[in-house]
Amino acid sequence: MFSTCNHHYNKRLSHFCQKHDEVICAKCIPESHEGCQNVQLIEKAADTAKFGYALSSLESRIQNLKLVVTDMLKANADNFSTLNDQKQTIKKKIKQIRNGINAYLEKLENELGNDLMEKYKVCVKEIDKERQHYLQQKETLDDWTREIKAMKNHASSVHLFSMAKLLHPRQKAxxxxxxxxxxxSKISNIDFEQSRILLDFKRLVMSYGKISIRESPALMSSTHRKAFAIPLLSRNDKPPSPVISKFETSVFGNNVDVIRGCFLPDDRLFIPDNKSKTIYVCKMNGANIKKIKLRHNPKDACVLDRSHALVTCGDxxxxxxxxxxLSPGTMIIPGGHCTAISCTGDKIFVVNDECKVSVVDLKGKVLKRITTRYDPYMITSNKTGVIFWTNYNNNNVNSILPNGTSQNVYSGSDLRESTGIATDxxxxxxxxxxxxxNIIRVSRTDKSSTTMYAKRDGISSPLGIALSTDKSKLMVINNKQIRVYRTHSN
Structure with a gap:
């Protein structure tokens, strides 16, 4: 549905023209885009499409429009019910009048009843016409919703990017x-104006009254206005700022030494202070600060589960x-000088000696000691138990597989003095x-890098970083400032 060109039959979409904000095939380039400067392969343009702003904006607009259509269908049904009530009320009034007069007016009653039914059918026909339109709209939106959901789980980024670009104008229409x-939209009503009954009704009362259709405008609610308030992201638009919150580390005190930290499951921040034997817990904007006093200077921290965190305390x-x-508990003693730490399940990965990473259980038993080529500065681990680590004195990103094999994950000119590290x-x-x-993201599939945030986004000599539990937010400890960015990741 979204993988072939609209202009050339059965031609695969292969490029993206930034100038015209359009996905195109190879045949389109010499015909319509020869003078365009920013035509690139769709794979490059679609790098972040699956979790980018354009797709999330489209999904939000579809959902909001579905709410409007659903509301209009309900209003349509309510109008139908009201018309029925009005019809019954008027018929009752007509019957009451008829009971007070003689057979002479029986013919007029029938004529007026027929007129009422004709007007009623006109209203019902219009309502049903509106109903069929909204049902068709809802069916289309439901189809798109199901297709997007299925494609997000199984389709490639290229397919999703193409789909989003082709679906935007249809959604706008x-x-x-x-x-x-x-x-x-108008709400149909049937009114009845009763004639005055005079003594000489045979001459003066030519009918019971008059039946007419009265339309009043349907009010647009705040929900409806909101549905049309989400703008289409054009090529000249900029996505919202990636910064969710920021604050100075001086909120904890003037002499704090904050290098590392992590997110708690409730999205609060868990920040060790290397100088004051204190852990600070606060909201993402630095508010509601709580202190955990320790007996030792904390070095690094990670979350073990929803109820516990682990803090390294050197020797x-x-x-x-x-x-x-928010209180200190038992000590785990793996030996050595414990600094950088991460964990997966019930396994703890800790740097506790020069060029050494130990795998430790929750009782402190060392399950494995792994020797590294350089001294790890910060570490993280993914859900399969792969350990990733950086060394402050070089530009490399390295990994240790569960079997103990070491690999170089990334080394590039865009990364100098690698420090904080996290995985999604x-x-x-x-x-x-x-x-x-800067903060770069190294792709799992092809090991290519993407600069996610740089100086223009407020990054300045960053040290520790951490992803939230749902991976949608990234904390950066950034030159005496803590910033939280959105990642469009899950």
Missing amino acids: NEDSVQKRLAD SGIMMVDLRT NRGNVYVAGCDSS
Whole structure:
């Protein structure tokens, strides 16, 4: 449905023209886009399509328009019910009048009843016409919703990108149609004006009264207005700022030393202070600060489960912190000087010696010691138990597979002095470049890199980074400032 060109039969969509904001086939380039400067392969343009703003905006607009159509169908049904009530009320009034007069008016009664039914049929016909239109709109929107949902789980980024670009104008046409119909929509009513009954009714009363259709405008609710308030993202538009919140680390005190931290399951931040034997817990904007006092200086932290976090404390080992009471708990003693830490399930990965990463269980038993080529500065792990690590003195991103094999994941000129590191649910790796002042994302599939945030986004000599539990937010500890960015990831 969304993979072939609209202009050339059965030609596969292969390129994207940024100037015209259009997905095109190879045959379109010499015919219509020869002078366009920014024509690129669709694979490159579609790198972040599955989780980008354009697709999420389209989905929001479809859902909002479905709400409007559903509301209009309900209003349509209510109008039908009201007409029925009005019809019955008027018929009752007519019957009451008829009971007070003689057979002379029986003919007039029948004529008036027929007139009522004709007017009623006119109203019902118009209502049914509106109903069929909205049912057709709803069916189309339901089809698109199901197709997008299925494609998000199984389709490639190229297919999704093409679908989004082709579906935008169709969605806009649907919105315009519904919006115009909503603006012109009228509610049909049947009124009855009773004639005065005079003594000489045979001469003066020629009918019971008059039946007419009265239309009043259908009011557009705030929900309806909101549905049309989401703009179509054109090539000149900019997505919303990626920054969700930011605050200075001085909110914790003037002499804090904040390098690393993590998200808690409820999206609060869990921030160790290397100088004051304190963990700070706060909202993403730095508000509602809580303190956890420790007996040792904290180095790094990670979340074990919804109720517990792990904090490395140098030579003292690893402390388990109860997140329900925000209080320190038992110590895990794997030996060595514990610094960087991550965990997957009940396995703890900790840097506790120079060029060493230990795999430890929750009782402190060392299950495996892995030697690395360089001394790991920060580490993270994915759900399959692969460990990723950085070294401050080079530009590499490295990994350790569950069998102990080491690999170089990434090395490029866009990453200088690699520091903080995190992984999302799709296996992509986020890395902070302290000297390059950027955050890059390394693709799981082809190991290519994408600069997610840079100096223009407020990145300045970043150190620690962490992804939220749902992977939709990225915390960056950034030159005495903590920033939270949206990632469009899940």
